[in-house]
Amino acid sequence: MTSFDLRARLGGFLLEAADSWEGPSAALFGASGSGKSTILEAMAGLRREVEGSVVVGGEDLHALRPAKRRLGWVPQDASLFPHMTARGNIDFAGRGEAAERAIDALELRPLLDRRASALSGGERQRVAIARALASRPRLLLLDEPLASVDRPLRARIVPFLQRIPADLGVPMLLVSHDPHEVLALASHVAVLDRGRVVAQGDPRGIFASAAALGVLEALGAENLFESKVVARSSGVLSLETARGCRLEMASVAGFPDPARVAVRAEDIMLAAHPPELVSAQNILAGDVLALEPLGDHVYVRIAGGGESWVAKVTPRAVERLSIAPGRPVHLLIKAHAIHAYA
Amino acid sequence: MTASDAAHVTLLTLRIGAVATLLILVPAVALGYALARRRFPGRSLVQAAVSLPMVLPPVAVGLLLLMFLSPRGATGRVLQAVFGGPILLTWWAAALAAAAMSFPLLVLGAQQAFAATPRRLENVARTLGASPARVFLQVTLPLSARGLAHGLTFAFARALGEFGATAIVAGRIPGETETLSLAIYGRIEAFQHGQALALSAISIALAFVSIAGAEMFLRRRDA
Numbered sequence: 175m176t177s178f179d180l181r182a183r184l185g186g187f188l189l190e191a192a193d194s195w196e197g198p199s200a201a202l203f204g205a206s207g208s209g210k211s212t213i214l215e216a217m218a219g220l221r222r223e224v225e226g227s228v229v230v231g232g233e234d235l236h237a238l239r240p241a242k243r244r245l246g247w248v249p250q251d252a253s254l255f256p257h258m259t260a261r262g263n264i265d266f267a268g269r270g271e272a273a274e275r276a277i278d279a280l281e282l283r284p285l286l287d288r289r290a291s292a293l294s295g296g297e298r299q300r301v302a303i304a305r306a307l308a309s310r311p312r313l314l315l316l317d318e319p320l321a322s323v324d325r326p327l328r329a330r331i332v333p334f335l336q337r338i339p340a341d342l343g344v345p346m347l348l349v350s351h352d353p354h355e356v357l358a359l360a361s362h363v364a365v366l367d368r369g370r371v372v373a374q375g376d377p378r379g380i381f382a383s384a385a386a387l388g389v390l391e392a393l394g395a396e397n398l399f400e401s402k403v404v405a406r407s408s409g410v411l412s413l414e415t416a417r418g419c420r421l422e423m424a425s426v427a428g429f430p431d432p433a434r435v436a437v438r439a440e441d442i443m444l445a446a447h448p449p450e451l452v453s454a455q456n457i458l459a460g461d462v463l464a465l466e467p468l469g470d471h472v473y474v475r476i477a478g479g480g481e482s483w484v485a486k487v488t489p490r491a492v493e494r495l496s497i498a499p500g501r502p503v504h505l506l507i508k509a510h511a512i513h514a515y516a
Numbered sequence: 517m518t519a520s521d522a523a524h525v526t527l528l529t530l531r532i533g534a535v536a537t538l539l540i541l542v543p544a545v546a547l548g549y550a551l552a553r554r555r556f557p558g559r560s561l562v563q564a565a566v567s568l569p570m571v572l573p574p575v576a577v578g579l580l581l582l583m584f585l586s587p588r589g590a591t592g593r594v595l596q597a598v599f600g601g602p603i604l605l606t607w608w609a610a611a612l613a614a615a616a617m618s619f620p621l622l623v624l625g626a627q628q629a630f631a632a633t634p635r636r637l638e639n640v641a642r643t644l645g646a647s648p649a650r651v652f653l654q655v656t657l658p659l660s661a662r663g664l665a666h667g668l669t670f671a672f673a674r675a676l677g678e679f680g681a682t683a684i685v686a687g688r689i690p691g692e693t694e695t696l697s698l699a700i701y702g703r704i705e706a707f708q709h710g711q712a713l714a715l716s717a718i719s720i721a722l723a724f725v726s727i728a729g730a731e732m733f734l735r736r737r738d739a
Contacts, residue, residue: 218643240642247643253636257658266654267644309644 176200176313176345180216180226189213189224189369195362198339201377202349203356204366210349211250213366214315217347218247230313246306246344250318252298254290260301261286264308273308275342279334280304296323300331307342314338314346320355328426335359353381354514358429381434396484397437410455410509419479422455423512432514439473439486441511445504446495456507458483462499465492472497478505517703517711521690526718529695532607533675536614537622537668544619544671545664548626549656570620574680577616581685585609610686610693614675621674625667629660662734669730673723696722 177194189209193200202210216224219240228235228243235243254263260282264273277283280300285293293301299319306314319335320328336359339345350356356363357377365373365380373380401421405412411425413435423435449457460478467473472492476483483505487497497503550556551563569577585604586592595603603609633656641651657664679697686693688702696719703712 215639218639220639220643240639241645241647243643244645245643247640249636249640251636253634253640255637255641255655255659266641266646305644 175229175232176347177229178213178217178226180213180224180228182212182216182221182224184212184223187369191364191366191369191371192226193364193371193374194229195374197361198345199360200345200347200362200364201356201360202347202366203351203353203363203380205351207368208366209369210351210366211317214247214317214347214349217313218245218315219243220247244309244312245315246309246311246313247315248299248302248306248317248319250321250349252295252302254293254298254301254305256290258290259286260288260290260293260297263290263301264305267305267309269308272310272342273304276304276307279337279341281330296331299323303335307338307344311344314344316346316348318349318351320350320352332358332426332429352513353377354426354429354432357381396439396486397442397481399435399481401432401435403431413512415479415481417480419458419481421479421507421512422509423514424509429514434514436513437483437507437511438513439484441507442483442485443506444474444476444485444487444491444495444497445506446497448504449506452506453508454506455509456505456512458505458507460503460505462497462501462503464499465497474503476503476505478503517699517708522715522718524691525694525696525699525715526722528607528693529676529697529719530722532611532614532695533672535608535611536618536675536678537672539611539615540619540622540671541668544622544667545626548623548628548667549630551623552627552630566623567620569617574617574678575684578613578681578684581609581613581616581681585612585685604685605687605689605693607686607693610678610682610695613681613685614678617678617681618671618675622667622671625670626660626664629663629667630656632663633659661737665730665734669727673726676722676726677719 175194175196177192179192180189182189187209189212191209191213202213204210212221212224215221217228219235219238226236230245235245255266258266264277267273277286280303282300282304285297285301290298290301303316303319320331323331335346348359360377363374363377363380364371399419400416401413403411404414406425409425411423411431413421413423413432415421421435443454448459458479460476460483463475463477463482465472465474467489470488471486472489474485474487474492474497476485485505491497495503547566551559582604583589584591585595587596587602592603599608637659638651638655641655646654677697678695679701682695683698688694688698694702696715700712700715700719703709703715
């Protein structure tokens, strides 16, 4: 069993989070500032101001120094040692079979002699994961492991991450604000909101809960739709929402088909006339329902493609496009701006 | 003054500069690390005290050092026992004076170098099972090397040019304690301006070679 029960007052932020799980892979899910990374760092022993217990494999690690905990922490920015090569980074953690298997599985052999500073973001992330695995950890702590990895590489890394618990015998806990990532990689999820675990359990059930929806709204996904996959081609999924709106979204191999999709209001472009030759895969004709000025921005409510949409634009765009209630407008949404979350 | 005399003064200056730098290397780097990474009672006072030799008149530092090294004091007696004779008016006294004046430069250089090294990398190393000594030697030190090398170079160059404190505790004994700075002063006093200029040129060359040499070494290392 793995569990944490942590408390701390960090400035104005109160952390009071507890969760426990049995499976080999779990996730902490929440918006920025919800306390996910703090929990991961506290589990690694790097937050002395955080009190409570951290139990991995039945052993309470709280009194142990970071070096004795054997928790393979992979920070979001990878934090490779810049004065070493990729090989030097991995060797620092340990040599032997665990390191070599991680190197092969993460396809790192051609990169081993490269300086850390000469690696791309995705390459750095893979080396950091291999380095953590080389230390033969009892639990792998991954902070947003796919945040700096591009989509083609993500498709290659995801299957490897999925296999880590079974193939290398290392359970993992990952931090993510991407529900799709959580669904692909974890069998248990704890939803965090302002330092507290507000829901925990099986990800498929959790992402349909009100608690998770609240977090998604906090993430800024104002447009949420039930959806089903109606066709698939290379790199693209064709979806249909519950109200019959057809959408094309970029797919990632290894990730399950989405049952819900989200689009951020700021990711929607508006056009006064049907555009020609644009790269956006989704162009929907609609009618403006209302304008809601908020600070320096204007939220435009639109009925389009059978669904209700919210787009976020500047007051200047409203003026230039003569956007007003009742007027026609066209929504432009990139396939990459449609995020799956359950 | 013959070429041989000039060479002797130059070598003595280099020896005093090197010994002074070696004397302060460990304590200054350790103090720089403590000031950059630790919070302890009296830290601000220590920080101020470290910087004092940079702002005090060098002769005042020399006077304090004189009292410290005098055989009439406890420290002086211990040093006299260790060295088997009086330390004042020897090249060792000159090295100690140079060390005292260079100390703040190395402490502050080291402090800045350690402060600029990301703690996150040290934390990663700790979670990978590394001991504190290994974290320091294999992560902190290499990542701080550039700043440390700069601090070390300026401390060495400062030691080469030390004058006021050295004159108080080591005097100006030709062949024994007469460094380049003291020799330049002596030649000016004796109206031997040509020799003073020649010695100044050597002094400038030494400082330039030290700083440029360190820069070239660091560039080659970073390439």
